[in-house]
Each structure stands twice: as C-alpha cells, then as structure tokens.
Amino acid sequence: MSNILDNSQYQSAVQQLNLYAKHYYELDDPIASDEEYDNLYKKIYEYERNxxxxINPNSPTQRVGGKVLQDFSKNSHRKRMWSLxxxxxxxxxxxxxxxLENALSRLQKSQSLFDDNTIQYKSILEDSLLAKLHFCISPKYDGMSLNLFYKNGKLQSATTRGDGEIGELVTQNAKTIKSIPQTIPFHGGIEIRGEVVLSKKNFDTLNKExxxxxxxxxxxxxxxxxxxxxxxDSNLTAERKLDFIAWGIGYCDDMQQLCKLAQKNKVGFYDILMLLPxxxxxxxxxxxxxxPKNIEKEYQKVLNMREDFEFLLDGFVIVLDDLELQEKLGFTQKAPxxxxxxxxxxxxxxxxxxxxxPQVGRTxxxxxxxxxxxxxxxxxYISRATLHNYKEIERxxxxxxxxxxxxxxGDVIPKITKVLTDRRNGNEIEILKPTQCPICHHSVSYEDIFIYCSNPNCDAIIKTKLIHFASKKCMNIEGLGKSIVELLVDLKLIIQFKDIYYLHYENLFxxxxxxxxxxxxxxxxxxGTINNRELWRFIHALGILHIGEVASKKLAYYGIEIFDKSFEELKEINGFGEEMAQSFYDFCHRNKEFIIDLIQIIQPVIEISRSNKEQQENLFAKKTxxxxxxxxxxREELKAILESYGAKVTSSVSVxxxxLIVGEKAGSKLQKAQELGLKVIAEKELKDLLGI
Ligand SMILES: NC(=O)c1ccc[n+]([C@@H]2O[C@H](COP(=O)([O-])OP(=O)(O)OC[C@H]3O[C@@H](n4cnc5c(N)ncnc54)[C@H](O)[C@@H]3O)[C@@H](O)[C@H]2O)c1
Ligand SMILES: [Zn+2]
Structure with missing residues (x-):
C-alpha cells in the first residue's frame, strides 16, 4: 500500500483496523503488532485530514476503545474517558x-489568558505562550484503563473505559486488587482513573503456569x-496478582476539598496526582x-530506565498542568x-x-x-530468534x-509469543524434527522435551564445551577464547576433549x-592448569546440565569420590533436588572413562578429601x-563440610x-539445646575436630 490512500484503500484500511481493534479491545487477543496498528492508523488519519x-463514521479515529462486552452490566462514566x-x-x-501553541494563541485572542500579553511567538520551546507552562510527566503503563468512583470515601464502582462514555462494570473484580483502596479520605464524589497492570514477573509466572x-x-x-x-469469576481475577496505578481523576464534585488537602489555593494536575498516594x-x-524545553531530555532518560520498571511501559504521558487551561483547550474527537x-x-x-x-549446544x-x-x-536489528525446543514448536x-x-x-532474548494463523495462505511448511545431528550427522536421542546429539565428540558440542571449560569461572585458561577454540576444532587439532592438553607449540605457531x-x-x-585448579572448578568445567558454580562447590567437598556416589546419596546433598542429582549421576555414569582420563591429566586440587572409610567412621557420621x-x-560452606562427613544438617533444634554447632551471637537455639541437654560444639572446637 502506498503512503497516500485512495478512497477504496481507505475504506478497506478502516475495515482492517476495526478488525485489529476488535481483537485487541474486545477479545484481548491481538492479531497485529502495535506498530502495524499505529502505522495503519496514521495512514487513515492522513486520509481523513485531506x-x-x-470520513467513515466507523473509522477508529472517531471513537475511543472498543465495544462493551455483553457479559457485564454497563455503567456510564460521570466524565468521559479519552484516548491519547x-x-x-x-x-x-x-x-x-x-x-498546542496555536490553540493557546487562538484562545488568547478571544479572551485574556495570560497576564503578559506581549509574548511574541518565536520558537516553540524558547519564547512562546507555552514555553513557561508546566507539564506533568508520568510513565505510560501498558495495561487496561479503569475508572473508580468513590462516594463519601467508599468505593462505589469500577468501570472499564469501554467506548469512553459507557464501560463494563467490574467492581467485584476490582475489589480483588490489593492496590485499589476500598475507602479514601475524601468526602463527596470523585472518579480516580488509572491502569490495571500485571508486573513483568507475574506475567512470566502466569504464562509458565x-x-x-x-x-x-x-x-x-x-x-x-x-x-x-x-x-x-472474580476468584480468577484474584489469582492473577494484578496491580492498579492511578494516573488521573475524572469527575470531582469538590475541588475545594482537593485544594485544602493539598494545602494550596489552586491545584494543578501534578498536585492532584501527588495527593493520590x-x-x-x-x-x-x-x-x-x-x-517543554526539558521534556525531550527527560524522555530519553525514562526511555533508558524503561527496563528497570516493574511494569511494562509503552511511553510517557505529557499533561498540561494548569486545570483551567485544560478545560479551555478541550478535546478533539477522541483525545484531550x-x-x-x-x-x-x-x-x-x-x-x-x-x-x-538447528543449533547444537554444550549439552x-x-x-x-x-x-x-x-x-x-x-x-x-535482529534476524534470529530461538524457538527453545521442538515441543514448543509443536505446541x-x-x-x-x-x-x-x-x-x-527486558534484556531477555526475543520471544515468539504468537503465531498469526489468520495470515496463513497455504504455503506454510511443517518444521520437521531432526533425526540426525546437523553438525556431525550422528543419530539423535530423545529425553523429555529435548532432542540431543548423542555423539560426545560432536564438533559443535566440543566447541561449546571447550569454551565453557576454559572460561573464567571454570578452568580459567587465559587466551583460549571462542574464536581460537573454533579454529582448533575446525583444523582437527582437537578431536577429543582432552586433546587440548596434548597441543604443542609446533601445532600453534x-x-x-x-x-x-x-x-x-x-x-x-x-x-598451567595442571595440578593448579580446585576440584570445584573442574566439576563446573565439565558443563553438566543443572550443575553450576554453587552446586560444583558443594560437590567438591566430597572429594574425588563424589563421581562414584549413587543417585540416592547425591539426592541427600543439601539443596540438591532430584533433577540435579539425576543429571550429575547420569553424566558420571555415561562419561566414567572420560572423567578418569581428565582427572589423571589435570589432577585437580582437592581441598578436603575424605575416603569412604573416613566418612563412615567419624564423630559426625549419621548425626543430626x-x-x-x-x-x-x-553457613552454606559449613553445612557442606558437615554433610561431607556424613552428617545431616537440619534447621530446628529438637530431641x-x-x-548444635554454635558460632557468635547464638540466640534461642542455644538456649533450647541447653534445656534439652544436647551436645554443643563451638566454632573453635569444630575446627580442631575437622582440621579446617
Ligand atoms: N495490536 C493491535 O492490534 C492494537 C489494536 C488496537 C490498539 N492498539 C494499541 O493501542 C494504542 C491505542 O490505544 P488506546 O487509545 O486504547 O490507548 P492510548 O495508547 O491512546 O492511551 C490512552 C490510554 O493510556 C492509558 N495510560 C497509561 N498510563 C497513563 C498515564 N500516565 N496517563 C494517562 N493515561 C495513561 C490509559 O488507559 C488511557 O486510556 C495504539 O497506539 C496501539 O499501539 C493495538
Ligand atoms: Zn553432533
């Protein structure tokens, strides 16, 4: 479609935009992006200006929002709600x-607006009627408008924006939102308007569920x-953990009271907002x-802070502060x-x-x-997005x-949230699951929702594993970064993992x-990493699914024997769930020789090493x-040490x-232990006992 619409293009654009609006406002299930909607809206707006x-009376420029759903009672707003x-x-x-300046100067000609009538229009931001006026800036939260009507301090009704004049009555649902007060310290009638929002965090949790x-x-x-x-069903609303953020007022039958509360003779829009908390x-x-002069800079500032907000922002709202001027300026067809x-x-x-x-990762x-x-x-610019796994594609x-x-x-990688199925034309092709690894062509195996390359020496796996292995928090091999790893694997200087330790100067220079x-x-x-890296680094460097730095440190307390522990024993380690225990166990089981080989080469430094015998025959074995x-x-570390001696560490004192292991500033637990006559071990004694 060219930029300038002819009549028939205009009519079909109106139809298309109405369809988008219906899905967005009425069905809460958009079939277009906001950008597409906004671009088409702009074209329609241009056509109508010319x-x-x-102008088609059905045009979205002629009304606010969408139709009111039949399922709810209707309710009129005392003052109209607008778009922006x-x-x-x-x-x-x-x-x-x-x-705005033109509107102000028209107003000024017809009535005396300002004390100083001599201001001449030069530059909008420097020397104009509006240059010295204040504007209130607030974040534009991307949620749903709600109009709350309070009478003599009590919440009477909550109404959606609807078509701006009449909305859906959702009072019961609004009452489930904790940030909507049921009573306010204002006598008389007042409409408080704001946005019902769902935090980014709660949105993620909801979608995961x-x-x-x-x-x-x-x-x-x-x-x-x-x-x-x-x-x-209001119970469903209550489960969703919604919030309400006020951004303005509508009808108010006692402005004097607001002035009094704000302790001012005359209140502006900003003063009113400041009263709402x-x-x-x-x-x-x-x-x-x-x-106005400062607004652009402020916009850039808020834009940069955008991700720090708990809620999604789609812009910021600029409102002229002077309420009398607001009233005189009035409204267009759909916005102030x-x-x-x-x-x-x-x-x-x-x-x-x-x-x-298809991409092959470390695991x-x-x-x-x-x-x-x-x-x-x-x-x-982006041109790729992960689809996570083949189950997700199917779903x-x-x-x-x-x-x-x-x-x-946020800084999260872009996600495909929806397939726009109504844009299909029959040329779509099903995405097939791989039957072999795209890199080494070895056959694949299936586990849960994942498809794996089962060749441990797959080039792709070796590359990503080695990059991880060499990284700072693992073996910390300086100079062995991504590009060198890729080069060495591509040149077949590294075929098996352990080959890095057999690299020679002659291979490289x-x-x-x-x-x-x-x-x-x-x-x-x-x-330099040989006999010179702690065991936890070695464990972390193996790149086992679910086993990160913290877990590796816990495992390292058990010494080399950790690689021989049973699934049951692993599961008992504090903070290890079944998933972690299973993953570590499976890895050790499948890669026994590989681990033994590497240990022999690298000889990781074992800080506390205990034989099985030691673990069974000590003061702490099987003790709570x-x-x-x-x-x-x-405490975490102490716990791991005690557990490595076969102790079970719990959190409350009982028979x-x-x-009871006591450090400094021990409180009620020490008292209770003494009452129960339990053995109390102080820090120094513990150190002597364990030699730590
Ligand atoms: N993707 C789609 O299919 C589709 C369809 C329709 C509309 N839209 C999007 O919606 C926009 C237009 O929607 P609209 O007219 O409902 O809303 P709007 O973007 O014009 O903004 C007005 C609304 O902003 C909200 N708001 C949030 N913070 C505010 C604040 N601090 N002060 C005042 N108001 C605040 C209020 O609810 C108010 O009603 C379009 O620009 C488009 O991006 C998208
Ligand atoms: Zn492979």
Missing amino acids: NPNN EDVFDNNDLLQWFEK REKNNQSLFANPRNAAAGSMRQL EFGFESFVYLESMI RYACAYKFPSTEIVIQIDSIS GIITPVANFKPTLLDGA KDIRIHDSCLLVRS QLEGFKEKKAQNLIDSIQ CVITGTFEKS KTDY
Whole structure:
C-alpha cells in the first residue's frame, strides 16, 4: 500500500483496523503488532485530514476503545474517558507543541489568558505562550484503563473505559486488587482513573503456569491484565496478582476539598496526582513536572530506565498542568488537546519465518532457531530468534513462512509469543524434527522435551564445551577464547576433549594470527592448569546440565569420590533436588572413562578429601546437626563440610538433634539445646575436630 490512500484503500484500511481493534479491545487477543496498528492508523488519519468530508463514521479515529462486552452490566462514566494522541519522535513532539501553541494563541485572542500579553511567538520551546507552562510527566503503563468512583470515601464502582462514555462494570473484580483502596479520605464524589497492570514477573509466572496446563498463552502483560479484569469469576481475577496505578481523576464534585488537602489555593494536575498516594493508592515510582524545553531530555532518560520498571511501559504521558487551561483547550474527537503520549520504540514486531537452523549446544541439545529478514526491534536489528525446543514448536504450531509476533522485554532474548494463523495462505511448511545431528550427522536421542546429539565428540558440542571449560569461572585458561577454540576444532587439532592438553607449540605457531609469543603463552596457560585448579572448578568445567558454580562447590567437598556416589546419596546433598542429582549421576555414569582420563591429566586440587572409610567412621557420621550464630565460613560452606562427613544438617533444634554447632551471637537455639541437654560444639572446637 502506498503512503497516500485512495478512497477504496481507505475504506478497506478502516475495515482492517476495526478488525485489529476488535481483537485487541474486545477479545484481548491481538492479531497485529502495535506498530502495524499505529502505522495503519496514521495512514487513515492522513486520509481523513485531506478528505474531511469523506470520513467513515466507523473509522477508529472517531471513537475511543472498543465495544462493551455483553457479559457485564454497563455503567456510564460521570466524565468521559479519552484516548491519547500519540507522538513518536522529537519532530512529532514539536509539532504537537506547535498545535498546542496555536490553540493557546487562538484562545488568547478571544479572551485574556495570560497576564503578559506581549509574548511574541518565536520558537516553540524558547519564547512562546507555552514555553513557561508546566507539564506533568508520568510513565505510560501498558495495561487496561479503569475508572473508580468513590462516594463519601467508599468505593462505589469500577468501570472499564469501554467506548469512553459507557464501560463494563467490574467492581467485584476490582475489589480483588490489593492496590485499589476500598475507602479514601475524601468526602463527596470523585472518579480516580488509572491502569490495571500485571508486573513483568507475574506475567512470566502466569504464562509458565498456562503453558504447563496446556492453556493458550497471553501475548503480553496488557492483554493478560485486560483478560483478567474481564472475567466473570472474580476468584480468577484474584489469582492473577494484578496491580492498579492511578494516573488521573475524572469527575470531582469538590475541588475545594482537593485544594485544602493539598494545602494550596489552586491545584494543578501534578498536585492532584501527588495527593493520590495519601488516598491509599500506590506511590509513584516516577512523576515529574517541567517546562517543554526539558521534556525531550527527560524522555530519553525514562526511555533508558524503561527496563528497570516493574511494569511494562509503552511511553510517557505529557499533561498540561494548569486545570483551567485544560478545560479551555478541550478535546478533539477522541483525545484531550492538553495531553499526549510520547511513545517508546516498539518492543513487539511481526516477523515472517524464512527458515529454521538447528543449533547444537554444550549439552548436545539441539535447539531450533528461526531465521527471518533483519527487522528493527527496540533500536537493534535482529534476524534470529530461538524457538527453545521442538515441543514448543509443536505446541504453538509454528511453521516455516508463518507470521509471528516477536517480543523483547527486558534484556531477555526475543520471544515468539504468537503465531498469526489468520495470515496463513497455504504455503506454510511443517518444521520437521531432526533425526540426525546437523553438525556431525550422528543419530539423535530423545529425553523429555529435548532432542540431543548423542555423539560426545560432536564438533559443535566440543566447541561449546571447550569454551565453557576454559572460561573464567571454570578452568580459567587465559587466551583460549571462542574464536581460537573454533579454529582448533575446525583444523582437527582437537578431536577429543582432552586433546587440548596434548597441543604443542609446533601445532600453534604457524596458525593464522598466532605469533611465537602468543602460541607459547597459550600452551603455558593450558599446562598451567595442571595440578593448579580446585576440584570445584573442574566439576563446573565439565558443563553438566543443572550443575553450576554453587552446586560444583558443594560437590567438591566430597572429594574425588563424589563421581562414584549413587543417585540416592547425591539426592541427600543439601539443596540438591532430584533433577540435579539425576543429571550429575547420569553424566558420571555415561562419561566414567572420560572423567578418569581428565582427572589423571589435570589432577585437580582437592581441598578436603575424605575416603569412604573416613566418612563412615567419624564423630559426625549419621548425626543430626543444627548450625546457629555467625561463623568465619559461610553457613552454606559449613553445612557442606558437615554433610561431607556424613552428617545431616537440619534447621530446628529438637530431641532428634545430636549436636548444635554454635558460632557468635547464638540466640534461642542455644538456649533450647541447653534445656534439652544436647551436645554443643563451638566454632573453635569444630575446627580442631575437622582440621579446617
Ligand atoms: N495490536 C493491535 O492490534 C492494537 C489494536 C488496537 C490498539 N492498539 C494499541 O493501542 C494504542 C491505542 O490505544 P488506546 O487509545 O486504547 O490507548 P492510548 O495508547 O491512546 O492511551 C490512552 C490510554 O493510556 C492509558 N495510560 C497509561 N498510563 C497513563 C498515564 N500516565 N496517563 C494517562 N493515561 C495513561 C490509559 O488507559 C488511557 O486510556 C495504539 O497506539 C496501539 O499501539 C493495538
Ligand atoms: Zn553432533
């Protein structure tokens, strides 16, 4: 579609936009990205500006929001609710200020607005009618509008925005939201308006649960919040952990009372907002008042802080502070003239999948990655997104050539949240599960939802494993980074994992990019790890699924024997669930020789090593201990040491406790142990006993 629409294109654009709006506002299940919606909206708006006599009364520019759902009772707002005019960049913002300036100067001609009538319009931000006016800036939370009506301090009703005049009555559901006060210290009638939102964290948890229960996922927190508010069963709403953030007021029958509460003769919009936390609404994480000149800089600041907010932001809202001027400026067809929304770049785009590349990771898991045309998302071009696993593809029914919504929130990798199935044209191709490894062509194995390459010497696995093995928190081999690992594996200088320890200077110094010194340094740093790295680093370096740094440290307390422990024994280690124990056990079982070989080469340093005999024949074997007070070592560490001696460490003192280990500042546990006559072991005694 070209930028300028003809009449028939205009009519079909209106139809298309109405369809998007219906899915968004009424069904809480969008079929387009916000960016697509906004772009089409802009085209329609342009057409209507050029053809003011040919505006389709059904055009989305002519109304606010969507239809009211039949399932709910209807309720009228005492004062109309509005949409906001959007601006997308600094240019748009200046144009918006210019429009406002013109409106102000028209007003000024017809009535005396300001004391100083001599101001001449020069530059919008420097020397104009509005240059010295204050604007209130608040985050634009992406949720669902809600209008709360309070009478004589009591919450009477909660109504969705609906079409701006009439909305759905959702009072019962609103009462389940903790951040909506049931009473406020205001006598008379007042409408408090705000956004019902779902935090990014709660949104993730909700979708994870839905995924587990095989329910469809919400595309974004906005739709989840709206869908949760428009539930007939309030119990369901209560489960969703929604929040309410106030952003303004509507009808108010006693402005004098507000002035009194604010201790001012005359209140502005900012003053009113500042009263709301005193009414019991959530305090504002961010709220500012400033002159136009400073707004662009502030926008950039808030944009940079965007990810730090608990809730999703899609822009910030600029509202003229002076309430009398607000009233005089009035409204367009659907939005106030005195406010606008300065939108943030979209974090959601529509992409079309061109192909799938299966990628092999460290653990051998084959991950499908979708490729698509480079597309701008939140300031960066992206062309790939992980589809996580083949089960996920099946569940979402993702196919090659499908159009999908792709969302980036926080620093998380972009996620495909929805397949836009109504855009299918029959050319979509099913994504097949790999039957062999895409890198080494070895056959694959299946475990749970994952597909693995079962060749331990697969190039792809060796590469990612070696990169992990050499990394800082593992064997810490200086100079052995990603590109060198890839080069060595590609040149077949490394075929098996342990080959890095058999690399010679002669192998390296002729390679591209290697000078004599660099080659020698690398050999030195590889050889330097022999007999010179703690056991926990070695365990961590093996790259076992679910076994990270902390778990590796715990395991290392058991010495080399840890590799021979049974699944049951591993499960008993404090903080180890079945999943971790199983993963470690399976790995050791499958890779016995590999581990023995590596240990012989590397000879990891074992800080505390105990034989099986030692573990069974000591003061702590099979004893129940409780630790209390503060120690030189962390409690976590002490616990692991005691467990490595076969003790069981619990958290509360009872008759079943054998020893109480006490550090400094021991409290009620020590008293209880003494009452029960238990053996108490002080830190120093423990050190002597264990030689630590
Ligand atoms: N993806 C789709 O299919 C689709 C369809 C329809 C609309 N949309 C999106 O919705 C936007 C238009 O929707 P709209 O008109 O409902 O809302 P809007 O973006 O015009 O903004 C008005 C709303 O912002 C909310 N808001 C949040 N914080 C606020 C604050 N601090 N002060 C004042 N208001 C605040 C209020 O609920 C208010 O009603 C479009 O720009 C588009 O991005 C998307
Ligand atoms: Zn492979």
